[in-house]
Amino acid sequence: MKPLTRALDEAARQLTLTSDTARLDAELLMAEALNIDRDKLLLNPPDKDPPKRFWTMVERRAKGEPVAYITGRRAFWDIDIHVGPGVLVPRPDSEVLIASAIAHFEGKADGPGRILDLGTGPGTLLLAALDLWPKATGIGVDSSRRALSYASANARRLGFDDRAKFKLGDWADGIAEGFDLILCNPPYVAEDEELGPGVAEHEPDEALFAGPDGLDCIRRLAPEIPRLLNPGGLAAVEIGAGQAAAARPLLERDGLKSSIAKDFGGRDRAVLLTRA
Ligand code: GLN
Numbered sequence: 001m002k003p004l005t006r007a008l009d010e011a012a013r014q015l016t017l018t019s020d021t022a023r024l025d026a027e028l029l030m031a032e033a034l035n036i037d038r039d040k041l042l043l044n045p046p047d048k049d050p051p052k053r054f055w056t057m058v059e060r061r062a063k064g065e066p067v068a069y070i071t072g073r074r075a076f077w078d079i080d081i082h083v084g085p086g087v088l089v090p091r092p093d094s095e096v097l098i099a100s101a102i103a104h105f106e107g108k109a110d111g112p113g114r115i116l117d118l119g120t121g122p123g124t125l126l127l128a129a130l131d132l133w134p135k136a137t138g139i140g141v142d143s144s145r146r147a148l149s150y151a152s153a154n155a156r157r158l159g160f161d162d163r164a165k166f167k168l169g170d171w172a173d174g175i176a177e178g179f180d181l182i183l184c185n186p187p188y189v190a191e192d193e194e195l196g197p198g199v200a201e202h203e204p205d206e207a208l209f210a211g212p213d214g215l216d217c218i219r220r221l222a223p224e225i226p227r228l229l230n231p232g233g234l235a236a237v238e239i240g241a242g243q244a245a246a247a248r249p250l251l252e253r254d255g256l257k258s259s260i261a262k263d264f265g266g267r268d269r270a271v272l273l274t275r276a
Contacts, residue, residue, distance in 0.1 A: 004049075008030055087121050094125065095263075096238075098125065098132070112133055115130065120142050122151050127140075144207075172224040226255060235251075237273070239271055255275060
């Protein structure tokens with residue numbers, strides 16, 4: 001057995017207690033430690049010992065730290081988002097917002113021209129959308145300076161700095177224009193809800209928790225959406241798996257019509273709003 005294969009087996013074994021995706025985690029950490037793509041690691045593994053830092057990374061992961069904080073990045077839709085402690089790691093669940101936007105604008109003469117991302121974190125949804133619609137421009141808002149410094153660095157690295165503006169702020173306060181696409185992954189976890197291993201310990205509370213039922217932020221931003229959404233546009237707001245029935249009536253107001261989008265695991269994951 002090649003030394004790298006043996007090391008991956010051993011690391012995956014060590015990580016099974018802390019992670020549901022132990023093997024994947026080990027592969028991502030190994031690829032990062034070797035500075036190669038995971039595809040290359042799997043298809044054509046170098047015949048050498050794992051670098052020492054691999055085991056340091058495995059140790060950090062075994063203590064619950066998210067893989068993305070250790071590697072410094074996370075793939076989201078077609079782009080890589082750089083992240084670190086203090087910002088929410090992009091989740092595959094949120095990709096349903098991007099898939100819904102693609103479906104909404106498919107077959108229309110134009111994609112979204114103006115995009116707003118409320119609670120952009122490291123720029124996740126805005127930058128994935130700017131990557132898909134090269135003529136679009138947009139604004140990402142967040143109340144965390146740290147998140148916005150990641151977001152601007154991500155925009156620069158991806159070559160979108162002339163199309164993405166970031167604003168420190170409280171939801172849509174001070175924003176007066178209309179948008180064709182509004183994306184929002186607000187905090188929506190109820191105060192006493194259990195999260196996945198390591199999430200509450202390592203990721204920022206202010207990006208996760210939103211009051212006793214998890215709906216405080218949605219209550220706060222729901223009244224803003226009607227005035228911000230252009231005719232023909234789409235707003236997609238992420239919700240927790242059990243929140244559709246409660247969140248929908250909050251968001252469907254002032255002439256907006258709503259539907260629910262499911263994530264790739266088949267759970268309710270977003271409220272989609274259009275003008276009726
Ligand atoms: N889906 C995330 C989790 O359960 C929560 C993200 C959020 O509140 N926006 O870890």
